[in-house]
Amino acid sequence: MLNHILSLMLAVPLLGAVACLLVDGRTARTVALVATLIDLALGIVLWSQFDVGGARWQFQENAALFAGFSWKLGIDGIALMLIELSVFLMPICILASASIEKRVGEYMAAFLLMEALMIGVFAAQDLYLFYIMFEAGLIPMYLIIGIWGGVDRIYASYKFFLYTLLGSVLMLIAMLWMVNEAGTTDIPTLMEYNFPVEAQKWLWLAFFASFAVKMPMWPVHTWLPDAHVQAPTAGSVILAGVLLKMGGYGFIRFSLPMFPEASAHFAWVVFALSMIAVVVTSLIALVQSDMKKLIAYSSVAHMAIVTVGLFAFNVQGLEGAMIVMLSHGLVSGALFLCVGVIYDRLHTREINRYGGLSINMPKYALFFMLFTMASVGLPATSGFVGEFLALSGVYQASSWVAFVAGTGVILGAGYMLYLYRRIAFGEQKNADAAAMPDLSARELVMLAPIAAAVLWMGVYPESFLAPMRQDIAALDARLSQARPEGDAKLTAGKPKAAGEHHEPAQHEGAH
């Protein structure tokens, strides 16, 4: 079974999806929950069987299909962690969909299809297979927003589609060229292949067009707030939790190892856009009156920390970026769940319609506070470890970038606490909000595991860092050929004579 566990993890949700289409709504919920739980169990097996420090690529399987195109799967530690994130969030998403009443079977099928495609993206080792999974993953999300979304769902879904279209086309052309040049579609081989530097630049830009939209980076981020606002809760969770990570995964799997020189050449573009993103989108988040829009904009700011970490070209930056991705997947997912909890009760995302929820929903207030603090990067939560590593990594490349990206630490605290204040603090000014019941058992089951994971990653991140360490080290070694020099220009010290015990210099005047 272990030889084909990845295929199995793809097959389970696919079969579940087919089953969901055939049965009635109630059964479909059960089928979906069971299928996602099986995948979660398989995910746990996968993690426990993953040999940390062993072969770089594990659980590989390969079946040639046609015309050089093959069903080739396999994972390293980076892919493993992102797969774990996906299978962890999926059952929670199914639970969070209790308020969906329209076309439940199709809804569940769409989610299960998406789970299969997400795992496929992270497990694919064939370039074309990756491309198909990567692009196909958009379709269920497009449907989820377009069919089960809010009032402006059509506008949001077409915007989502339009943005991703252009980048995808460019990426496909680049892939065709690469396969032609290197003579293989095997991703591990391509990661070692040295493309000519001039060609790298064009290829890098083509991939960048796709990944920057997915990330999303400023200024191609405007699809995200609309998509989040219109998507149903579970859609937002998956969108923020996993789909946004595909951009970061793309950078770490393709752009950096395949085009190291071009990555170094264009790092300033990434830095500039990320710095703008941190400041601009954080400030925009400050003035939002719609909860989901606020969290969506905060996502853009957090993803900018990922991109600066990735292009820091050192271990801390890369590991930090990965942890920010995992952490953001958990935390923003949880924040969207928190929004969903009160949206289900009052059917409005308007922040000012709430207030004083600490009084009637103390448990909710506790969880919401925890995730708020994780979002602002309080130490001992996952947010801190990632942010700290990523920023310390980029500091070695450029103190300016670290400083500007670091202002996100201040601004993030500003908009998140301002949000929390308006929702949970103050008097209960609206009778209907004041009458809302606290978390139900179902909602507790959704939020508690994420809370535990957030604290675990914050207190003992080694569990998550260890599987990725070797891959990050390999990538770091690969990048070392192109690593730009940092801006610190540290000179050697000129210690005064006679060692370490200095008298306070102020004494000199006393004699």
Added chain:
Amino acid sequence: MNPILLIVFLPLLASAIAGLGNRALGNTLAKSVTTTGLFISCALSWPIFISFVSGHAEPQVVQVLQWVRSGSLTFDWALRVDTLTAIMLVVITTVSALVHLYSWGYMAEDPDQPRFFAYLSLFTFAMLMLVTADNLVQMFFGWEGVGLASYLLIGFWFRKPSASAAAIKAFVVNRVGDLGFMLGIFGTFLVFNTVSIPEILVRAPSMAGSTVHFLGMQWDTMTILCILLFIGAMGKSAQLGLHTWLPDAMEGPTPVSALIHAATMVTAGVFMVCRLSPMFQTSETAMHVVTYVGAATLFFAATIGTTQWDIKRVIAYSTCSQLGYMFVAAGVGAPGAAMFHLFTHAFFKALLFLGAGSVIHAMHHEQDMRYYGGLRKHIPLTYYAMLAGTLAITGLGIVDVFGFAGFYSKDSILEAAYASASDSGRFGFWMGILAALLTSFYSWRLVFLTFYGKPRWVQSEHIQHAVHDAHAHGDHAHGHDDHGHAHDDDGTAGYHPHESPINMLIPLGVLTLGAIFAGYLFHHSFISEGAGHFWQGSVAFSEELIHHMHGVPTWVKWAPFVVMALGFVTAWFAYIRNPKLPAAFVEQLGVVHQFVFNKWYFDELYDFLFVRPAFWLGDKFWKLGDIGLIDRFGPNGAAWVVAQGSRAAKKVQSGYLYSYALVMLLGLTAAISWVMVH
């Protein structure tokens, strides 16, 4: 089990029990668990401290858990115990345990007590993690953890808009400092390739004189690192520029102010500078910066303290000012004196805050001193406690005989500043003398306004409410009360303040002892010429500076006493002898008073410079940038182009066969001619 593990983690455990149990656990159980936990921690901390005082203890580090391994950047959860930590342990656990006990009385009527006690214990845990840190990142964990607890406790009465606003302000302003701290850690890692404090301190001298680029400018390496870290300290210790959150933090319940915003959290910055004192001493410039900032703060805050009416705000500004003294000491190379003042200050300032809480408790939550007066006879025990605290902060004492706590510590700071004989030290000295005068004045002003004179309670709305309620309950207050002076025309409005319950008086009593004896008992350990044995290298203790301190001229030794007496006489003259004087003074110097009374307009300035622009910019970036520019010319523009195209296509799709035929023909012709040309 190593006692330090219990000391640190018992409060966390108690906090989790009380916080998660909350209402299900009930008030008494939640309070008992947390308070017991703290008293155990306290009981375990004192033996450690005593063993360091008697010179029998060795520094040790207890590993707890691995934290982060990322390339060469590694740091763990570990608890370091040395002299410096031992001092902080007793300060934190003692004040915290007493504040827990005090809160039994003070918060007795609050409906949310388990939450309150959970936060208090959580705070204590974070503070203990901060002071036991062996690496900069764990210190930062404690740093942010106490920030969180402070945020939660300031906003404890979250229904009050002013409380939740103050909570956010405290967190965000602190984050400004924290960014400096973080950049300092990054820079330290860049330079030393480690974040372990002992390793940094050993290697710091070897980097003296090197340069590094930061934000495109070339700096002396140690200077920029120390200044970045010091920005963090400025935020947490409310130094000039990043002080604006502290007065607003008084929105929290008074026990919180005593624990967090007087005795412990706000001293974290001083602790950090002392812990890293061997590093700071490698940069003369950084030391000067520390001294100047401290000196400016101690004077600035003292001026504001003289004008405020809210009893807690006076003490808050006083705290800010005293922290400035500590930084002056650290800046002139006397971390021993800085830590000594931190130690004594914790006792007398906690005492003053808890005393103020007792007054507020007696006066039915009235905090405005204009509506106090004559309370000495009604709450005598509180009065004596406050008197001891005031004598301690003003530093009453006779050289070489006996003095209250502040006498030893504050005077040693002034002597060190004088003895350091640098420009910054001299500035610190004169500012310190000037502020000592102001300290004496505002402290006695507080005592005189509160406890002396005639009652002015009748103007207070809180008191009027209280009296009204009492009357509504059948006027029984008059029945069994024989304080005697209850006539409506004597300014009391018929209100009878009561002395606080015993669980509030015990902490006051213990802290009173601290305020009286802490200086006398421990000055030998902290700042004598042989104190190097006590410190065991945990701070950059300079025997030579101590030597110079003992050699300062006699007038320097007596100057603090003189200005203290002067401040006392002025306050006596203005608030007892001739109570009309302050109003006349304000009339004469209206502009100056307005400026000082409005806290030098820092809040207004920051609002104008940062808060409003942030919201304005956010709005513009959103509406003009995202919607007006990116969406308009991006997706909406593309959609428009597509729509135009399809409209054109619709025209072409006319349905007439001949037009299709024409187009086909044209296309075919074009294609053929293209092929033929090539």
